[in-house]
Amino acid sequence: MIEVINPYTKEKIKTLALHTDAEVEQKILQAQKVKSALKAFTPFERSQALHFIAQEIEKRKDAFTELIIQEAGKPRIYAAGEVERAIQTFTIAAEEALRPPQELMELGRSLKTARKIGEIRYFSSGVVFGISPFNFPLNLAVHKVAPAIATGSPILLKPSSKTPLTAELLLEVINASKLPKHSVQLVHCSREKGNELVADDRIAVLSFTGSPAVGWKMKQQAGKKKVVLELGGNxxxxxxxxxxxxxxxxxxxxxxxxxxxxxxxxxxxxxxxxxxxxxxxxxxxxxxxxxxxxxxxxxxxxxxxxxxxxxxxxxxxxxxxxxxxxxxxxxxxxxxxxxxxxxxxxxxxxxxxxxxxxxxxxxxxxxxxxxxxxxxxxxxxSKWGLxxxxxxxxxxxxxxxxxxxxxxxxxxxxxxxxxxDNMPYGGIKESGFGREGVAYAMHDYLEAKILVKNK
CATH class of the missing domain: 3.40.309.10 (Aldehyde Dehydrogenase; Chain A, domain 2)
Incomplete structure (x- = not known):
């Protein structure tokens, strides 16, 4: 069980049940299954869904603000600012969804290939596993979810056990959009179960924000999947x-x-x-x-x-x-x-x-x-460099x-x-690996594919 406690009053806000192993397995299977639906979901449709989510958060920003205050103990001025940033992040993602990376490459470097050209497009790497911290329970979750939606990547998000309610409200908003069902799912689980997901070969991308001791160990456990680590600083x-x-x-x-x-x-x-x-x-x-x-x-x-x-x-x-x-x-x-x-x-x-x-x-x-x-x-x-x-x-x-x-x-x-929220954000040394910022995170969720053809 997860007991959500108000850090200032010490009062219990709510109790959530951890997902069972069977429920987590079902979520992985649902994420795999929705990949084909997301592939068919056009960039325009992704953009429209992202705009819808931003607009719905705007309508419910008072509710989001209150939740962040209650479960994170964040002063209202900063909680309200976080909600505004989340709206911006989804809006940026809606714009980026309409300009997926692509390029043409001249391949005529010899007489044999003189009439060849390469068309490079980018496709979703697969299922993303995002782990977000307590200190920005909305916007740091959004920095994992929004790029996933923009690239057509299913995502399993494990929010901090200290601040899971904001993520629950976010999922409620996302589920009201026209995204294919199970595009975004929450996983409330133990650290041990989370580590199993990190190592699971069905996960294509790991995006973790948290402590370096945990993050670098996860990178070792992640196998061949892509890894993005935002590990703090000094x-x-x-x-x-x-x-x-x-x-x-x-x-x-x-x-x-x-x-x-x-x-x-x-x-x-x-x-x-x-x-x-x-x-x-x-x-x-x-x-x-x-x-x-x-x-x-x-x-x-x-x-x-x-x-x-x-x-x-x-x-x-x-x-x-x-x-x-x-x-x-x-x-x-x-x-x-x-x-x-x-x-x-x-x-x-x-x-x-x-x-x-x-x-x-x-x-x-x-x-x-x-x-x-x-x-x-x-x-x-310093060992830090954010x-x-x-x-x-x-x-x-x-x-x-x-x-x-x-x-x-x-x-x-x-x-x-x-x-x-559109700038590249991340560090070197112990501070992390890879970059957040919507367009930069999108690259980590994508794989390049080239089509070689005649002009």
Whole structure:
């Protein structure tokens, strides 16, 4: 059984039954069976279905918002924003469905092939198994489902057991569309059963968002199937001496504290030019104190609880470890009214979990630097490489950062949390393998096929 608990009130919202082995097997067979129907479902029909889903979410966005608040503990401002992004993602997919990748290739490289030409089209690889996390229970699920629909690929989605209700509501909307029945199915199962699906040869593509320990193991178990892994990060921002301090602070407040830091591209480390370090630090402290903390269901709340007590205690232990190793606690580091307060640390160093690992909580480390090259070296001195940000008005600084930062994306004059749903999104090193972003995910769900013919 899955008990869905409100992270803030600790009240049980609902209980869901896990699918039995026989039910999971039936879902796999249904996904295989619907492949032919989806192949016959034209790009136009896929696009129309995707537009319908986007429109239905728009009609029910209040219901989606409330569910995300209740089961994820996400403040209303961010929950509502997630719903809007999901609408955008389906809309982008509807557009991309009408322009599937295809090309013509000249094959006349010799007299023998002078009249030959190649037509390259892309076809669904087969059944997709998507695994989505709790922190964006709607939009990260959508980033697996929408590309699957756009490519005509059946998908089995395993949502987080902490936040399955949003996925249930999404499936209700999808089932009201004209998509062939069983195009999208939910699987509520144990991790062990999920691992069996990862290894199942009937699954053609695995798309996983979660922890690296789980993700890389899944890649080993996945066999010959395609694999996309989005495994989080330890995002850093660089604030150069020519940066607009007020702008940088305002942007990084969101990057640092949105959803209590439970975001893969949460701004965890900030490196500030020595010349402006003290001014930046004081302004950052002052603005953080203005956060409105409390019940995520309240309209004015912009900072609330973490997903559960075990993660709260984990983050507290990491803060304590950092202090014991010489870090300076600037503020926070304690729990009040079930909320782990925003926590700022300085004098952090390699060997501290808050500096080296993905905190996935409301902790930020701020340090100073003298030369940009030194700051870039600090950012790169990490096993993570998802996104990084730089605040500067210098083209030279920007180019240096883009060329030298070892990450999947560099964000200019915005927080590390900046993401638009059509951009390629993913990382290197421990941060992942492959890219999300609708058009880029579609490529992972497709196989190229060439027709060689006479002109």
């Amino acid at each position: 995002a850093a921002a660089i604030v150069c001496k020519d940066a607009d301090i007020e702008q940088a602070v305002n942007k990084l407040l969101v990057g640092a504290w949105a959803y209590a830091g439970q975001v893969c591209i949460h701004t965890q480390r900030i490196y500030v030019a020595e010349e402006i370090h003290e001014k930046f630090l004081e302004h950052f402290k002052t603005e953080t104190q203005k956060l409105i903390m409390g019940n995520p269901a309240d309209d004015k709340t912009n900072f609330a609880c973490m997903i559960d007590d075990s993660n709260t205690q984990r983050v507290l232990s990491w803060i304590e470890e950092a202090e014991n190793k010489g870090a300076q606690l600037e503020f926070g580091g304690k729990v009040e009214d079930n909320i782990l307060l925003p926590t700022l640390l300085s004098s952090t160093a390699k060997g501290m979990k808050v500096r080296d690992e993905e905190v996935f909580g409301p902790v930020v480390c701020i340090e100073s630097f003298q030369e940009l090259s030194a700051a870039i070296e600090e950012v790169n001195d 996104q990084a940000a730089i605040f500067t008005d210098s083209i030279s600084n920007l180019n240096q950062a883009f060329n030298d930062l070892e990450v999947g994306g560099v964000i200019h004059n915005e927080a590390t949390t900046f993401r638009v």
